[in-house]
Structures are given as C-alpha cells and as structure tokens.
Amino acid sequence: MADLLASRNLRCWLPWALIVLGALVLPVVLPPFRLNLLGRFLSLGIVALGVDLIWGYTGMLSLGQGIFFALGGYALAMYLQLNELKPGELPEFFSLYGVKSLPAFWQPFGSPLFTLISIWVIPAVVAGLLGYLVFRNRIKGVYFSILTQAALLVFFNFFNGQQKLINGTNGLKTSTARIFGELIGSDGMQRNLFWLTVVLTVAAYLLCRWLTDGRFGDALIAIRDDEPRLRFTGYNPTAYKTVVFAVAGALAGISGALYTVQSGIVSPQYMAVPFSIEMVIWVAVGGRGTLIGAVLGAVLINYAKSLVSEALPETWLFIQGGLFLLVVLALPDGLVGWWRQGGPSRLIAMVGWPPRTATYPALDLDPQVAAEQEQLQNPRAGQQR
Amino acid sequence: MDLLYDTLFNGLAIGSVLVLAALGLAVVFGLMGVINMAHGELMMLGAYTTFVVQNIFKAVLPDALFPIYILVALPLAFAVSGLAGLLLEKTVIRRLYGRPLETLLATWGVSLILQQFVRSVSSAFAIGLVVAVVAGILVARFTPKAWWQQRWTPLLGTGSWIVTGLVGVAIASLLGEQRVFDQPWFSARNIDVTAPEWLRGSIDVGVVNMPAARLFIIALTVVALCLVNWFLQKSVWGMRIRAVTQNRTMSDCLGIPTQKVDALTFLIGSGLAGVAGVAVTLLGSVGPNLGGNYIVDCFMVVVLGGVGKLAGTVLAALGIGILSYVVGSGSLLLVWPAMPEGLNAVITFFATTSMAKVLVFALIVVFLQIRPAGLFPQKGRMVEA
Numbered sequence: 021m022a023d024l025l026a027s028r029n030l031r032c033w034l035p036w037a038l039i040v041l042g043a044l045v046l047p048v049v050l051p052p053f054r055l056n057l058l059g060r061f062l063s064l065g066i067v068a069l070g071v072d073l074i075w076g077y078t079g080m081l082s083l084g085q086g087i088f089f090a091l092g093g094y095a096l097a098m099y100l101q102l103n104e105l106k107p108g109e110l111p112e113f114f115s116l117y118g119v120k121s122l123p124a125f126w127q128p129f130g131s132p133l134f135t136l137i138s139i140w141v142i143p144a145v146v147a148g149l150l151g152y153l154v155f156r157n158r159i160k161g162v163y164f165s166i167l168t169q170a171a172l173l174v175f176f177n178f179f180n181g182q183q184k185l186i187n188g189t190n191g192l193k194t195s196t197a198r199i200f201g202e203l204i205g206s207d208g209m210q211r212n213l214f215w216l217t218v219v220l221t222v223a224a225y226l227l228c229r230w231l232t233d234g235r236f237g238d239a240l241i242a243i244r245d246d247e248p249r250l251r252f253t254g255y256n257p258t259a260y261k262t263v264v265f266a267v268a269g270a271l272a273g274i275s276g277a278l279y280t281v282q283s284g285i286v287s288p289q290y291m292a293v294p295f296s297i298e299m300v301i302w303v304a305v306g307g308r309g310t311l312i313g314a315v316l317g318a319v320l321i322n323y324a325k326s327l328v329s330e331a332l333p334e335t336w337l338f339i340q341g342g343l344f345l346l347v348v349l350a351l352p353d354g355l356v357g358w359w360r361q362g363g364p365s366r367l368i369a370m371v372g373w374p375p376r377t378a379t380y381p382a383l384d385l386d387p388q389v390a391a392e393q394e395q396l397q398n399p400r401a402g403q404q405r
Numbered sequence: 406m407d408l409l410y411d412t413l414f415n416g417l418a419i420g421s422v423l424v425l426a427a428l429g430l431a432v433v434f435g436l437m438g439v440i441n442m443a444h445g446e447l448m449m450l451g452a453y454t455t456f457v458v459q460n461i462f463k464a465v466l467p468d469a470l471f472p473i474y475i476l477v478a479l480p481l482a483f484a485v486s487g488l489a490g491l492l493l494e495k496t497v498i499r500r501l502y503g504r505p506l507e508t509l510l511a512t513w514g515v516s517l518i519l520q521q522f523v524r525s526v527s528s529a530f531a532i533g534l535v536v537a538v539v540a541g542i543l544v545a546r547f548t549p550k551a552w553w554q555q556r557w558t559p560l561l562g563t564g565s566w567i568v569t570g571l572v573g574v575a576i577a578s579l580l581g582e583q584r585v586f587d588q589p590w591f592s593a594r595n596i597d598v599t600a601p602e603w604l605r606g607s608i609d610v611g612v613v614n615m616p617a618a619r620l621f622i623i624a625l626t627v628v629a630l631c632l633v634n635w636f637l638q639k640s641v642w643g644m645r646i647r648a649v650t651q652n653r654t655m656s657d658c659l660g661i662p663t664q665k666v667d668a669l670t671f672l673i674g675s676g677l678a679g680v681a682g683v684a685v686t687l688l689g690s691v692g693p694n695l696g697g698n699y700i701v702d703c704f705m706v707v708v709l710g711g712v713g714k715l716a717g718t719v720l721a722a723l724g725i726g727i728l729s730y731v732v733g734s735g736s737l738l739l740v741w742p743a744m745p746e747g748l749n750a751v752i753t754f755f756a757t758t759s760m761a762k763v764l765v766f767a768l769i770v771v772f773l774q775i776r777p778a779g780l781f782p783q784k785g786r787m788v789e790a
Contacts, residue, residue, distance in 0.1 A: 075506075079506075081506045081509065153774065154770075156774075157773060157777035158777065159773065161438075161505060161506070162438070162439075162440045162505045162506065162509060163708060165440070165506065165509060166440060166701075166704040166705075166707075166708060167708065167770075167773075169701060169704065170701050170704065170705055170708075170766050170769075171766065173701050173766075174762060174763045174766040177759035177760065177762050178759075178760070178763050180759060181757055181760055293697065293701070294517075297510075297513055300510060301510070304510065334521065334524070334525050337517045337518070337520060337521035338518055338521055338522075340514070340517055341514040341515065341516075341517035341518035342514065342518070344510050344511055344513055344514025344515075345497065345514045345515070347510075348501065348507045348508075348510050348511040348514070349497070349500060349501070349511065367560075369556065370556050370557045370560050371557055371560065
C-alpha cells in the first residue's frame with residue numbers, strides 16, 4: 021500500500037484511476053442532458069489534440085480543421101442514413117429534390133466496415149493532399165493559416181450548396197437513425213457513446229503522446245523552432261509536416277463522427293469559419309504544446325460556453341473575444357503551461373510568501389548576502405540607509 | 406456583346422470594392438507581416454459611420470444638403486476606422502511584434518468583440534464602458550507610485566481593471582432599466598443606407614448601362630489608389646514606410662522611427678477599410694457580419710498578389726472579383742451559347758456565387774504551385790528562406 025502511494029507511483033496510476041472512476045460514476049450522477057454535453061465536449065477534445073499536434077508542436081496554425089471534422093461527421097451520418105433502409109429505398113430528403121437513384125459516392129457508405137475506415141482515412145487523405153500542395157512550396161506561417169481558412173470556406177460553400185448530393189444547408193440528421201436496433205438519440209445509446217468517447221479520447225491522447233515523445237516529436241518541435249536549420253541538417257520538413265497534418269486530420273475526422281452522433285446532426289455549420297478558430301482557442305487556453313491541456317481546454321471552454329449561453333447569451337462573444345486577447349497577451353502557454361512553469365507559486369509569492377529557494381547554507385548565513393537580499397526585496401529601504 | 410460588357414462592368418465594380426478592402430490589408434501585411442483578422446470589422450465600422458452620418462443629415466440638416474452626405478461620410482469613415490485601428494495597434498498588435506500567428510488570434514478576438522459591440526451597444530452600455538475605462542485609467546494615475554513597484558503590482562493592475570469593469574457593468578445595468586438608455590443603437594438587424602439621388606440612376610455609355618453607384622465605387626477606388634500610390638512614392642513618410650517594409654533593422658539603424666511608421670501604416674490601412682465600408686453600403690444592406698463576407702476574399706487577394714507592389718493587390722483583386730462574378734452569375738453561357746457540351750456542364754455546375762468561390766480557390770492553389778509567393782513577390786536577400 022505504501023508502495024502504491026509513493027509519489028512516483030501515485031502519478032502513474034492516479035490519473036487512470038480517476039478516468040475510470042469518472043467514466044463509471046458520471047453517467048450515474050449527471051442527468052442525461054449534461055452527460056451528453058460532456059460526451060460532446062470530450063469528443064471535441066480529440067480534434068483539439070490534433071490542433072495541438074500541428075500548432076503546439078509543429079507551429080503551423082491551421083484555421084481549417086473544421087473541414088476534416090465535418091468530413092468525419094458526414095461519413096458516419098451517411099452510413100446511418102443508409103442503415104436499415106429496405107433495398108431500393110432512398111434516404112428521405114432525396115425525394116424533396118426529386119433525386120431518383122442514390123448518387124454513386126453514397127454507395128460504399130452502405131458498408132459498416134468502409135464507413136469505419138473512411139471516418140478517419142478520408143479526412144487524413146484530404147488533409148495530406150492539401151498539406152502536401154501547400155508545404156511543397158514552403159508556404160508557411162500566416163500564409164498557411166489563411167489558405168486553410170480559404171479552403172474551409174470553399175468546403176463550406178460546396179457542402180452548403182449541394183442539396184441534391186448531401187442535403188445542403190439542412191445537413192444530415194442522425195438522432196432518428198437506428199443502430200443495432202436502438203435509436204441513436206435514446207439515453208442508453210448516448211451513455212454507450214459517452215463511454216466510447218472516453219475510450220477514444222484516451223486512445224487519441226496516447227497516440228499523440230507516443231508521436232511526440234520520440235524522434236518524430238523532436239523533429240516536429242525542430243520545425244516549429246527553426247525550420248530552415250532542420251532542412252539544412254538533412255531532414256525533409258515537408259514529409260513531416262504532411263504526415264502530422266494528415267494525423268491531425270484523421271483525429272479531427274474521428275472527433276467529428278463522435279460529435280455528430282452525440283449532437284444528432286451533421287451540417288455545413290461544422291465547417292463555419294468561427295468554429296475552426298474556436299478549436300485553436302481551446303488549445304491556447306488549455307496550453308499548447310501540452311497534450312492534456314488541449315483536452316482540458318476543449319472541455320472547459322465548451323462547458324463555460326454552454327453555461328454562459330444559457331444565462332447571458334449576448335455576453336458570450338465578449339467573453340470569447342476577451343479570452344483570445346487574454347491568452348495571447350498574458351497567458352501564452354495556457355493554463356497547463358502556467359501551472360507547470362510554477363505559476364501558482366509565483367502568484368503566492370506576489371501576495372507575500374516567496375518560495376523557499378534552495379541555496380548553500382553558508383550563503384544564507386553570510387551577512388552581506390543577507391543584506392543584498394533584503395535590498396533586492398525592498399529597494400527603497402536600501403537607498404535610505 | 407452588350408451582355409459581355411455588362412458582366413465585365415459588374416465584375417469590375419465588385420473587384421474595386423475588393424481592391425479598396427484589400428489595399429489596407431496588403432500594405433500592413435507587407436510592412437509588419439501581420440494579418441489583421443479585424444480588418445473586416447473595421448470595414449463594418451466604416452459602413453455604420455455612413456449610416457450614422459446619413460441619419461444625422463436626414464434628421465438635423467436641411468434636405469438640400471442630403472445629396473452630399475456620402476462625401477462627408479468618406480473622410481469620417483476613414484477617421485473612425487483609422488482611429489480604431491490605431492488603438493488596436495497601440496494596445497494589442499505592438500505587444501505581439503514578431504509573433505504573427507498570435508497576432509492573428511488576438512485580432513480575431515478583437516473582431517468578435519467589435520461584432521458583438523455593434524449588436525448590443527446602447528446608451529447604457531456606452532456610458533458604462535466609458536466609466537469603466539476612465540476609472541481604470543484614473544486608478545493608475547492617482548494611486549501612490551510606490552504601489553506600482555511592488556511584488557503584488559500585477560495583482561493590483563489586474564484587480565483594479567476587474568473592479569472598474571464591474572463598476573461599469575453595474576452602472577450599465579442600472580441605467581439599462583430606463584427605456585431611454587436600454588434602446589440598442591443599431592441592434593443585430595441589418596441596416597439600410599439610402600443612396601443619394603445622384604447615385605441611384607444609371608448612365609448609358611454606348612451600349613452599356615452603368616448603375617451610377619457602381620461607377621462611383623470604381624471612381625472612388627481609382628482616386629484612393631492614386632492617393633495611396635502618391636503617398637507611398639512621393640511623400641517622406643511614404644518613403645519611410647517603403648524603407649521599413651524592405652529592411653526593418655537597417656531602417657531602424659538609420660534613424661527611421663519604425664514604431665511611428667507602424668502606427669501610421671496601420672492607421673492608413675484601417676482607414677482604407679473604413680472607406681471600403683462606405684462603398685459596401687452602396688451595394689446593399691449591411692449588418693454586423695459584414696466583415697466575414699469580405700475578409701477571406703481579402704486574404705486571397707493578399708496571397709495571390711504578393712506584397713511586393715501595389716499593382717499585385719490591384720491585379721489580384723480585380724482578377725478574383727471579375728472571375729468570381731463572371732463565373733458565378735453564369736453569364737458565360739449567355740455570352741457564348743455555342744459552347745461544347747462537356748464545358749457547358751462544368752460551367753453550369755459552378756454558376757452560383759458560392760460555387761464560383763470554389764473554382765476561384767482551386768485556381769489560386771494551382772497558381773501558387775507555380776508562383777508560391779504570389780504575383781509580385783518581395784525581392785531581396787532579407788526575404789526569409
């Protein structure tokens with residue numbers, strides 16, 4: 021027992037114990053509506069992990085993660101639309117636009133296996149392709165950001181305008197679809213989805229941990245800090261960037277699929293410009309370059325958003341705008357970064373308890389050092405003497 | 406054939422708005438490497454200034470003066486947006502020098518705040534805001550100097566702003582109980598600006614029928630371009646701006662006040678956004694979301710045009726404007742009825758405003774494969790590898 025409580029061991033198993041405990045207890049404690057919200061926000065944590073990989077570690081600010089998020093959501097929603105249809109039937113909305121036969125690209129989504137793969141492969145391929153075309157030309161920095169944003173707008177326009185293909189601006193509903201004979205919107209199903217989300221979030225976290233811990237992660241950080249130098253050392257930054265952008269795309273796709281089934285609909289709004297920038301702020305508030313910060317930030321900010329929007333909807337944009345400014349100007353490493361860099365003890369030091377510093381005992385006893393220290397802490401008193 | 410000219414003329418008008426809007430963005434980006442996400446909101450401020458000026462002319466001044474209100478609105482809009490931009494530069498952007506991605510996020514936060522501000526500003530709100538800001542500044546002025554050199558000074562600074570902010574909110578909500586003060590100035594709805602008589606008609610030139618408002622916009626653009634070009638090429642400060650754009654460190658060494666140059670450029674760029682806002686009111690009703698409709702197009706202009714020359718911005722803006730109008734309005738089909746079958750289908754597919762954007766973006770990405778730095782790249786050894 022004592023061995024288990026030793027601080028190093030504690031750090032090892034306590035987080036896992038808390039996660040398991042949370043996953044078991046929360047569904048009992050929280051009402052279904054809140055549980056559903058938590059599940060959604062956790063799934064947003066997965067896309068935040070992807071943003072952290074490409075922005076926090078690699079230094080590429082993508083404002084277009086919504087593309088991959090929505091692609092994952094659409095892939096799953098298309099399968100759910102086709103699921104349990106009788107042969108020859110079409111999803112309901114097609115009749116509104118007088119479409120008689122299923123469009124060709126819908127066909128493969130009848131298969132569950134294809135769907136499960138396409139949820140993350142399609143976003144990854146799109147991201148990889150887009151990334152390759154951009155990185156190949158060494159387009160980076162702000163140019164990259166605004167190109168991804170333009171790509172986002174393009175996808176948004178495309179999905180918004182194509183009623184006959186994917187129901188345009190109305191999106192695809194999933195809450196009324198059935199899977200394994202049970203309604204997706206039902207409380208029992210939502211609880212299962214919550215557990216699935218917890219498992220996948222942990223898995224995504226471990227994947228990112230694994231990616232960033234090794235040489236691959238070192239290369240990413242090198243790209244962030246000095247890309248030309250990495251290139252001169254003989255690495256090919258384009259390949260690394262393309263791969264990591266594709267991984268982030270895949271994560272976004274999985275996240276989008278989970279979010280879709282928990283919120284009951286996928287629509288082009290998932291590709292709206294503000295939503296994708298919000299993803300960045302989740303990571304920034306949580307702490308970029310810290311994986312746990314990305315998940316925490318996503319959950320915290322979204323919970324705050326839903327609480328504020330329920331109480332005072334008009335103030336949310338002010339708060340959000342203020343958060344952008346605050347995080348960039350005052351808290352560049354986010355909450356987790358602030359915590360890890362000794363923020364709390366600095367805060368305590370400000371109100372009067374400076375942290376005990378480890379020095380040599382002989383130094384502490386030296387009268388001159390003591391006088392100097394006093395002078396440093398109280399400069400005005402020193403001048404008078 | 407008239408149809409062709411008509412289409413070209415309309416495309417030219419839309420392109421000129423884009424020139425006006427993107428001009429300021431491009432100059433600022435070339436100088437500071439900063440993308441101002443709040444540029445669209447500065448346009449919106451210009452548009453709302455026009456609205457206010459129009460209402461003042463309607464309500465207070467004699468009817469005979471009404472036709473010239475737009476000429477009064479132009480310099481006023483320039484001043485309002487320019488001052489807002491100057492404030493933004495002094496308070497936010499200056500602190501983030503050398504961190505373009507962070508600047509992008511911070512300015513996005515500012516754009517959110519500006520949008521919501523226009524939606525919910527009322528007399529009570531404005532009074533509360535002014536009280537909070539003035540009180541916050543006064544606290545800093547009239548407290549003992551010694552308080553600002555202590556360990557806990559950061560807490561004092563933050564705390565005093567929080568307290569004055571809360572006081573402002575309290576005053577605003579107290580005043581808000583009076584109907585007179587609670588009335589929002591603009592509300593979230595779109596506003597309509599009535600164009601003066603002389604801009605409502607149209608002029609026939611040969612076979613082409615030109616709406617006067619669009620002619621006015623084109624003329625405005627030409628005048629603005631000439632002025633900016635004259636300023637940059639002939640005036641002393643313009644020369645300084647060009648010098649800093651080319652080599653900031655060297656200019657600094659030679660005694661050019663780079664901070665003043667930054668502030669001045671930002672003021673001019675923002676002011677141009679305000680002028681663009683005036684032009685936009687002539688095209689239709691405007692609302693708090695105005696910025697979002699233009700900002701991505703403006704970014705594309707900057708990416709495509711490069712930052713080396715003004716001509717790049719002009720060419721790119723006109724190109725994007727004309728191409729998206731010509732494709733989007735579907736008038737290619739009417740101009741050239743004998744089009745081959747396959748091409749015909751393609752053109753029809755892209756013949757909506759949103760699908761035209763898809764095509765234009767695809768073309769830009771293809772173009773960037775050939776010339777990654779845009780039409781007129783910045784030249785010289787200082788350009789980053």
